[in-house]
Amino acid sequence: MSRAGDSGRLEIAVESLSLPQGSGASRQILGSIRFALGIGEIAALAGPSGCGKTTLLRAIAGLIGLQDGHVRLPKDGRLGFVFQEPRLLPWRDVETNVRLAAPEASDSECAAIFAALELTEHRRDFPASLSLGLARRVAIARAFAIRPNILLLDEPFVSLDTALALRLRQELMALIEARNVTSLIVTHDVDEAIALADRVLILSNRPARLIANLPIAIPRSERDAARTAPIRAAIMTHLSTN
Amino acid sequence: MVTEARSGVLLFNLAATLARVAAAFILAMGFGTVIGVLMGRHRAVDRIADTWVVILLNLPALVIIVLAYVWVGLNEVAAIGAVALNKLPNAIVTVREGARALDRELDEVAEVFRMSHWVRLRHVLLPQLAPYIAAAARSGLSLVWKIVLVVELMGRSNGVGFEIGVAFHLFDIRLLLAYAIPFVIVMLAIETLLVQPFERHVARWRFRPA
Numbered sequence: 001m002s003r004a005g006d007s008g009r010l011e012i013a014v015e016s017l018s019l020p021q022g023s024g025a026s027r028q029i030l031g032s033i034r035f036a037l038g039i040g041e042i043a044a045l046a047g048p049s050g051c052g053k054t055t056l057l058r059a060i061a062g063l064i065g066l067q068d069g070h071v072r073l074p075k076d077g078r079l080g081f082v083f084q085e086p087r088l089l090p091w092r093d094v095e096t097n098v099r100l101a102a103p104e105a106s107d108s109e110c111a112a113i114f115a116a117l118e119l120t121e122h123r124r125d126f127p128a129s130l131s132l133g134l135a136r137r138v139a140i141a142r143a144f145a146i147r148p149n150i151l152l153l154d155e156p157f158v159s160l161d162t163a164l165a166l167r168l169r170q171e172l173m174a175l176i177e178a179r180n181v182t183s184l185i186v187t188h189d190v191d192e193a194i195a196l197a198d199r200v201l202i203l204s205n206r207p208a209r210l211i212a213n214l215p216i217a218i219p220r221s222e223r224d225a226a227r228t229a230p231i232r233a234a235i236m237t238h239l240s241t242n
Numbered sequence: 243m244v245t246e247a248r249s250g251v252l253l254f255n256l257a258a259t260l261a262r263v264a265a266a267f268i269l270a271m272g273f274g275t276v277i278g279v280l281m282g283r284h285r286a287v288d289r290i291a292d293t294w295v296v297i298l299l300n301l302p303a304l305v306i307i308v309l310a311y312v313w314v315g316l317n318e319v320a321a322i323g324a325v326a327l328n329k330l331p332n333a334i335v336t337v338r339e340g341a342r343a344l345d346r347e348l349d350e351v352a353e354v355f356r357m358s359h360w361v362r363l364r365h366v367l368l369p370q371l372a373p374y375i376a377a378a379a380r381s382g383l384s385l386v387w388k389i390v391l392v393v394e395l396m397g398r399s400n401g402v403g404f405e406i407g408v409a410f411h412l413f414d415i416r417l418l419l420a421y422a423i424p425f426v427i428v429m430l431a432i433e434t435l436l437v438q439p440f441e442r443h444v445a446r447w448r449f450r451p452a
Contacts, residue, residue, distance in 0.1 A: 061354050081354040087347050091369040091447040100365055101355035126447050146355065 010060075010150050010182050011036045014069035016207070017059060029055050031209035035201055039149075040180040044193035046239065047203030053186045054084065056208065057152045060184070077150055080143030080181075084154040086135035088127040094138050095123040102145035113141045116175055133164050137171075144175055151176065151183040157192065169196065173220075190235055194228050195220070202238045212238040256424060259390055259401040262318075266325035267386050273326075274333025275375060279367075281334065282341020298331040303389050307396060316397045328389050333378045340374030372444035380437055387429055
């Protein structure tokens with residue numbers, strides 16, 4: 001599968017993953033999940049809440065070891081992660097938070113990312129003084145500063161108001177497209193999945209198996225309600241038959 | 243007091259005592275922090291070392307001092323070692339609490355972004371431990387200087403403790419106060435000029451107005 005210059009290609013092959021529970025017994029969280037994303041492809045990962053989406057993301061990032069299966073990242077893979085909570089260092093200001101994660105990023109790169117996410121005037125602020133929306137932007141800036149070829153985002157727009165979520169979504173898409181980053185975005189919002197993704201991956205209830213892998217062939221700019229109706233119907237069917 | 247100060251004896255003895263305080267304090271805080279972090283993060287280490295910490299915590303200071311002088315000899319190593327050993331369990335217990343409260347989520351951030359060990363230590367671990375280290379330092383400093391005087395009284399031929407011993411033998415209250423008062427002043431100065439600013443410095447991000 002590995003070709004020359006395939007940086008950014010992500011292959012996932014999970015057979016099963018179990019995690020220890022409080023009682024000492026272990027419980028299976030993930031079942032069979034296999035998919036591959038091409039360079040610059042954006043996939044939305046959907047499924048019932050608590051089904052194991054976050055666990056899959058953590059397994060891909062290497063935060064939990066897979067018992068059975070593998071994740072194939074490109075050799076020169078740099079992986080950016082946006083956790084569901086911003087997870088900034090509270091004792092460091094915004095710019096330092098970004099720079100500590102990406103010591104090799106140049107001043108101009110950082111400045112460009114801050115500008116793209118409207119963070120320039122907040123560079124000296126401490127996380128405690130930021131709203132959730134701003135803190136999320138910092139977490140996104142941190143992930144982009146390492147010049148990732150793979151980006152994992154865990155519900156990056158959850159609990160933001162609609163207008164704010166929409167603006168952040170546009171800014172995020174602009175960054176992803178400009179840098180051609182292969183992205184996997186966890187969401188439980190069907191509209192969001194349709195608006196963002198080239199491909200929608202749907203997981204079942206626990207243990208999560210991949211039950212649908214639906215490409216969206218319509219260009220992003222032409223996705224109006226009428227044209228996306230069939231794909232929406234397909235997604236809803238898969239989500240409701242869980 | 244003035245006589246003692248004029249002759250330079252006061253300053254000499256004060257300096258000798260402060261040097262011992264500093265050495266014992268640094269030793270105890272250094273080892274205490276490392277052992278405390280290890281015990282807080284690794285269950286196995288905690289299980290092995292916990293009994294010893296409890297023993298050390300409850301062993302009378304005097305026993306440790308006498309044992310140190312008997313086993314190591316009436317020298318500076320024994321004196322400083324005995325003081326450090328008295329303070330050590332106190333530092334361990336406080337820092338261990340801090341290590342148990344460490345934020346796993348930030349650990350994961352460091353892991354995902356492949357931060358170097360140095361960056362993790364300086365920017366992730368130490369800022370979280372700083373309030374606990376500050377608390378250990380504050381309670382430790384007062385403990386250390388009290389015990390240093392006992393150590394000096396028993397087995398050293400200089401220092402504030404030794405002079406207080408002399409004053410006791412001569413029933414010379416003026417000599418006693420001549421040493422006790424400047425010592426308290428110096429320790430107060432260290433508290434206000436070093437310990438408190440350090441505490442403010444490590445907590446500065448908490449009080450940042452929005």
